Amino acid sequence: MKKNVLRGCLLSPVIIGAFLSSSLVLADENTTISATAENVQTEQVSSTTENNVADTSVSEVEQATELSSEQPLVEDGDNETTVSENNSSIESATTDTTDATGATNESTLSDRSNLSANTKTEEVSENFQAAEVAETSATTASAVVENATEDDNETETLTVNTDTVSEVNTASLATSLVQSTVKKVTSTQTQKSLVEASVSGNTLSIQYNGTITEGESLKFAVWSDNNDQDDLVWYDADASGAAYIDLSNHKDYGIYNIHTYSFKNGQTTGLNAMTVTVARPEVTTNITQTSNGNFTITISNVPDSITSILVPVWSDNNGQDDIKWYSAIQTGTGTYQATVSVANHNSDNGHYSAHIYGQSSITGGLIGLAVTSGFDNVDTRPNATVSVVNYAEDKTTFDVVVTGSSATKTIKSVAIAVWSEDKGQDDLIWYTPTITNNSARVTIDIANHSNTSDIYNVHVYTDYADGTRVGQVLGAYQITKPTPKNDVTATLTSDGIALTLDSNTVTDYSKVKFAVWSDDKGQDDLVWYDASSSGTALASYENHSGYGTYHIHTYSFETGKAVGLNATDIVIEKPNVQTTITKVDDNTYKVTVTNVPIYIKSVSLPVWSTVNGQDDIDWLTATKEDSSTYTGTISLKDHHYDSGDYNVHVYGQSKLGNQFVGLAVTKGFTVTETSATAPTITVSNYDKDSGVLTVTVSETSTSKQLKFIRVAAWSESDQSNLYWYTTSDITNGTASLTVDEKYHDYIKGDYTVHVYVDFSDGTTSGYNLGNYTFNADQPVQQESSYFIDISSHNGVISVSEFLSLKSQGITGVVVKLTEGTSYTNPYASSQISNAQAAGLKVSAYHYSHYETAAEAKAEAQYFVSVAKSLGLSSSTVMVNDMEAQEMLNGDINANTQAWKEEMTRLGYGDLVYYTMASWLDIKGGKVSTSTFGMSNFWVAHYVYGYTYLDQETAKSLAYYSSAAAWQYTSVSPKLSHALDENIDYTGRFTW
Known part of the structure; x- marks a missing residue:
């Protein structure tokens, strides 16, 4: 409501005069400060660098180029703009209320007072003198407004009656009572400006040099000329009257306006208006070439307000397709350097452009700083060398070589013109060799030209990557064609007939072929052989079969047709050893x-x-x-x-x-006479208390070859306990047999030992080894025990079923684990765990297939790996199931020995060998019981066939009692399905 009354009063000249006489200035930073009707027009001057670089904001650069292409820098035009608040106007207003802190109330009125900062004197209108208000006793107060610029230290003082102004809101104004006078105010020169401002880096420092009274505070209104007052910010002066402005708050270069206001006792007073120029950076640049293709750009005089430098560089070739932005490195105060390599620009030759941009801490973006004169990339390296090599007057070819390196100019292409002098250039040919490692080479063959004895001219044109072309005349070369020569030599070697062509008419030996055949049976063995690049070939013996004369015809296919070169012969004689x-x-x-x-x-x-x-x-x-x-x-x-x-x-x-x-x-x-000697026969390991000895028979270099060994031993006079030990296992000319008292019913006494050797010639020799006393006691016969063996065919056997077996006298089980090197019994894990849970002793067996020692080792390794995975310890009895017929294809004893050694090496040493009785050597088979020990065999022999043999009968028969165990039936009825049942002679399989 109050605001509307006062707006109406502004129409009165008296009131206008009173407000214009007031020195009060609005200090509310939310109120727009606008120019009066008499605003002075100011010229906004574009700021340009030494190189006319436009003031470019970061956003403009990023949006225009996204740092990928450099746009030409443009200059700002000089435009005149009206500044809403300029250096010659300051707003003033009267405030009628203040808050508790003394801050100006936002509802205060505003008025305008034009204070010229550009004149030495000023005429003040009569309305500026005083205003008399009826029925009001006026008191006067004076307010001082100082107006100064950086270039003008003059001040002018205006005195007005503030009591009259304070009563305007309620008084009835009589304009006829207004008396006006004109007062001329003159300015006086002072020694120091009231307000001073300076710029350093991105900081604007403002200093008020007047006296700050008690209770008075100062504010500086600061804005740039650009875009009106969009960046207006009010800054508080400190106790010393200073304020330090971060120019990044305004993000502009150019003219800055600074207005100074005093705030005291609820009153706002304009004190000063001035401008200061924030100059755009003016850098200097220098470009030097440091080496071939490398340049250094130095940027100097870079102010602190520039925090980094970017240098876009591109060649004049193909626009800006090779533009690269280099980040300059600061090398000193105000100095940056960027290193440019033309290798980053396709090694283009010619002129390069380079612009300078800086990251401004004032604008907060990238601004253009300079457009350099650029630089020129010129390859200063020497040219490649050009020469003719491999030339001789009597040769029909020579080479032209262009040799460059990293130290010479880069060769782009080579063109070589060659022609003979006769008939002008009718045989001119241009050769364009491939450039490899900055060099080129081509072979010139006169056959491609006139192919006559003549003078041949050679000109070479070399184009370089820098755009230059160098032509060189290598001269004229006399070539006199020699008498045609096509000599072929043929030589017998260990691998075949070696063929060599020596020709002065053939230029490409790889297009030569040799036709070779024997006289025997015509050309049934005709073979064509391709010559190598050196003119050689080998006619392999395997491709031919006859003896006698071999024909060799040589042809060239250089022209696409067969041209005969030579015909020659060679003789391969029949053997005559x-x-x-x-x-x-x-x-x-x-x-x-x-x-x-x-x-x-x-x-x-x-x-x-x-x-x-x-x-x-x-x-x-x-x-x-x-x-x-x-x-x-x-x-x-x-x-x-x-x-x-x-x-x-x-x-x-x-x-x-x-x-x-x-x-x-x-x-x-x-x-006429032979002198064969007897083999060497020895007795070792003799132990009378154990009742054992070993007989070894060995060939000598002069003895006959051993075929079969038999040892007969007995102690009874009637030979009632005679036992024959036999072996055909001859290894490296040696065989061994062990005589054991247990095979003689443990009868103590003196044993006679005879050896009979069957030789490979069919003869036999016998040897009496003498008498040996055996005094071993027969071991106490342990109670027989029984076990079964099972595989996947038996499936899952439950704990209760194993307990049932145990109640029927079965105290052990042998579980099949593996076969070959890939099969594992899928039921093995449960069969083992259930048997153990029922209290049966568990052993394991492997079904073998090996035919070689290597295969035997591999199967042993597989067997052990699965046993370990199932938790079977190294003390477990491990059985080699030997019944696969293919095992007999190899040396079964040597292979089984390899299996045994590998099992032992892997930590499992309690080994038993399962096989049929017919496989044992004592039954005419190939498996040596003496090699592995009869007590380590588990023998399968069904004396009742497939009719069940009960335990008591098996015990009474006691077949193979010297073995580890005997499998006497495969049809045990102790479970619902048939089982293999065995008697354990050694206690190794049972508890």
């Missing part, structure tokens, strides 16, 4: 074969005596002594030490046709 046989000693003869053809890769010598046909034939592999000599050694031991005539034939493995051919039949040799 020579042999000699010499006696080395009574039992040894040596055969020497000489003149063996180079195409024979091995020699074999079958040797046999005339006694009993070829029963002793032995094929010797001769040893190669040199390229044509082989030798072989014949030992009579390999031929039963036969007397009489011996036959020796010579065979060779021929590469020619890849066939085994007879080379010679020698005269042989005759043996």
Whole structure:
């Protein structure tokens, strides 16, 4: 309501005069300060750098280029703008209320007072003199308004009657009573400005130099000329009259307006109006070349308000496709450097542009600082060298070489013009070799030109990456074509016929072919061989079969058609070896074969005596002594030490046709007397108290070959306890057998031991080893116990079923774990755990298939890995189930020994071998019981076939009681399905 009354009163000239005479200024920072009707027009001057860089905000740069492309910098135009509050006007107002803190109330009125800061004197209107108000005793007070700029230290003082102004709101104004006078105010020069301002970095410092009275506070209204007063901010002066302005609050360069106001006793007084210029940064730049393709851009005179420098660089080639923004590194106060490599710009040559941008702490964004003059990239390295190599007057080819390196200019392309002088340039050819490692090379063949004896001109044009082209005349080269030569040499080697072409007419040997065939059976063995790039080829013996003359025809296919070059022959003679046989000693003869053809890769010598046909034939592999000599050694031991005539034939493995051919039949040799000695027979490990000894029979270098060994031992005069020990297991010429009193019913006494040796020649020799006392006591016969063996065929057997078996005399179970190297019994885990829960002793078996030692080891490893995974300890009895027929394909004893050694190595040493009785050597089989010990065998033999044999009967029969166990039936009825049932002789499988 009060605001509307006063607005109406403003129409009165008296009241207008009174308010214009007042020095009170509105201090409410929420009130817009606008110019009076007499506002002075000010010119907004665009600020430009030394290089005319526009004042660019960060957002403009980011939106325009997103730092990916550099836009040309533009200059601001000079535009005149009207500033809403300028350096020559200050708002004044009267406040009628104040809050508890003395702050100006937001509802105060505003008026305007024009105070010129640009004149030495000022005429003040009569309305500015005084206003007399009827029925009011006026009191006067004076208010002082000072107006100064940076360039003007003059002040003017205006005195008005404030009592009259304070009563305007209620008084009836009589305009006729207003008397006006004109007072001329003159300005006086002072020594120091009332308000001073300075700029350092992004800080504007303002200092009020007047006296601040008690209870008085000062505020500075600060804004830039740009965009009216959109950045107006009020700042409080400190007790010393100073304020420090962070220019980032205003984000502008150029002219800043600073108005100073006093606030005291609820009154606001305008004290001063001034401007200060925040100058845009004016940097200097310098660009130097540090090395070929590398430049350093130095930016100096960078103010503290610039926190970082970015330098966009691009070449003039293809617009800004290679633009790269470099972050400059500060190297000192106000100095930054950026290193530019043209390698980042496709190594373009020519002119490069470089602009300078800075991150301003004032604007808070990226601003343009400078446009440099750029730089020129010119390759200063030397040119590549150009030369002709491999030239000789009598050669029809030569090479042109352009050699560059990293130290020379980069070659872009090479063009080589070559022609002969005769008939001008009718045979001109341009060669454009590939550039590799900054070099190029091409072979010039006169066959591609006139192909005549002539002078050949060579010009080379080299284009470089810097855009330059260099032409060089390498000169004229006389070439005199030699007499055509196409010589072919053929040589017999160990692998075939080596062919070599020496030609002065062929330029590309890889287009040459050799046709090779023998006279034998026409051209049935004709083969074409491709020449190598050096003109060589090998006609392999395996591709041909005949003896005699071989034809070799050579052709060139350079023109796409066959051109005959040469025809030659070579002869491959039939084998015609020579042999000699010499006696080395009574039992040894040596055969020497000489003149063996180079195409024979091995020699074999079958040797046999005339006694009993070829029963002793032995094929010797001769040893190669040199390229044509082989030798072989014949030992009579390999031929039963036969007397009489011996036959020796010579065979060779021929590469020619890849066939085994007879080379010679020698005269042989005759043996009149032989001196074979007896084998070595020893007795070891003799222990009379244990009743054991070991008989070992070994061949010597002069003894016959062992075939079968038998040992007979007995103590009773009637030989009633005679036992035969036998073996055919001959290893490295040695066999062993162990004589044990237990096989003689533990009868103590002196044992006679005889050895009978069957030799490979069919003869037999017997040896009496003498008498040995055995005094071992028969061990106490333990109570027989019984066990079963099960596999996946038996499925899951419950704990109650195992308890049922236990009640029927079964105290152990052998569970199948594995087979081969991949099968595992899927029921093994439950079968083991249930048996253990029922109190049965658990052992494990593996079904073997191995045929080699390596396979045996692999199966042992698999067996152990599964046993460990099922928690079976190393003390578990581990059984090798040997019944797969294919095991007999290999050396079953050697392979089983390898299985045993691997099991032992893996920590499982309690080993038993399960097999059928027919597989044991004591029953005519191949499995050596002496090698592994009879007490370690578990023998399967169903004496009742597939009719159940009960435990008591099995016990009374006591088959294989010297073994670890006997499997006597596979049809035990102790569960609802048939079971294998066994008697345990050693207690290893049962409790």
